[in-house]
Amino acid sequence: MSRSQRAQHMLLLVSFFALALTGFALKYPESWLAGLLGWSEAVRHLGHRIAATVLLAVGGFHLWYMARSGEGRQLVRDFLPTWQDLQDVRDTMRYSLNRSSKPPRYGRFSYAEKLEYWSLLWGTLLMGATGLVLWFPVLIAKVLPRWWLDIAAALHFYEAILAVLAIFVWHFYFVIFDPDVYPLNWSFWDGKVTEHYLHTHHARMHDAAPAPPSEALPAAEDVTHHTEETTAGR
Ligand code: HEM
Numbered sequence: 091m092s093r094s095q096r097a098q099h100m101l102l103l104v105s106f107f108a109l110a111l112t113g114f115a116l117k118y119p120e121s122w123l124a125g126l127l128g129w130s131e132a133v134r135h136l137g138h139r140i141a142a143t144v145l146l147a148v149g150g151f152h153l154w155y156m157a158r159s160g161e162g163r164q165l166v167r168d169f170l171p172t173w174q175d176l177q178d179v180r181d182t183m184r185y186s187l188n189r190s191s192k193p194p195r196y197g198r199f200s201y202a203e204k205l206e207y208w209s210l211l212w213g214t215l216l217m218g219a220t221g222l223v224l225w226f227p228v229l230i231a232k233v234l235p236r237w238w239l240d241i242a243a244a245l246h247f248y249e250a251i252l253a254v255l256a257i258f259v260w261h262f263y264f265v266i267f268d269p270d271v272y273p274l275n276w277s278f279w280d281g282k283v284t285e286h287y288l289h290t291h292h293a294r295m296h297d298a299a300p301a302p303p304s305e306a307l308p309a310a311e312d313v314t315h316h317t318e319e320t321t322a323g324r
Pocket of ligand 1: 106109110112113114116117135138142143145146217218220221222224225226243246247249250251253254
């Protein structure tokens with residue numbers, strides 16, 4: 091991950107957890123969660139809005155980055171679904187069900203990572219839109235019927251549950267609990283993955299990457315690759 095991608099990910103991480111904590115504490119003020127935090131209603135209120143402003147700002151920047159920077163445009167191209175993804179789904183199923191001894195060979199992003207990215211983008215747009223409706227109810231009620239507010243509140247709440255589950259169950263499996271990366275995939279911090287990870291999880295990209303200089307290759311497991319470098323080499 092490049093420096094810009096890591097900065098965007100870090101702001102997303104911090105604002106998302108702040109929103110989830112303050113949001114559920116707002117919804118369940120009598121819960122252990124709200125008690126644990128020990129915040130007053132006013133702090134939860136303000137905290138949710140400050141974190142929402144950060145998320146909306148980083149989301150807006152991300153859209154600009156995807157449209158205008160070369161690195162961002164490359165990222166969009168690499169995230170677009172292709173026919174190869176369908177073949178990868180088939181290969182993954184065959185391998186998981188023991189119908190094939192050949193593990194699936196993904197490119198820069200696997201079909202699961204692509205799905206996760208587009209779900210995140212869509213989910214953030216939905217949370218942002220419904221959250222702004224809840225933030226400015228009087229303004230919205232001037233232009234839309236009252237039931238739009240009820241729908242926005244329901245969507246905001248159920249999408250919040252879905253988003254938290256997606257992060258804790260899905261994302262955390264891939265970046266923490268997967269035995270290949272446990273205790274943590276550090277790429278969000280230093281932008282690098284191990285040679286072993288690249289080879290096992292992104293084999294097609296690994297094969298396309300330029301070989302590192304031979305003197306830098308004492309032990310395959312220790313060698314790290316800049317994903318930026320490998321992308322540039324494709
Ligand atoms: C940019 C995005 C967001 C905006 C603008 C936003 C805004 C809001 C607003 C204005 C409220 C009403 C708060 C109050 O009563 O004081 C609210 C409630 C809530 N938000 Fe958000 N929010 C956003 C993102 C999120 C995210 C990412 C989560 C969780 C993952 C979340 C979870 C919640 C929950 C659980 C509630 C309580 C819902 C209810 O009372 O039924 N929000 N949000």
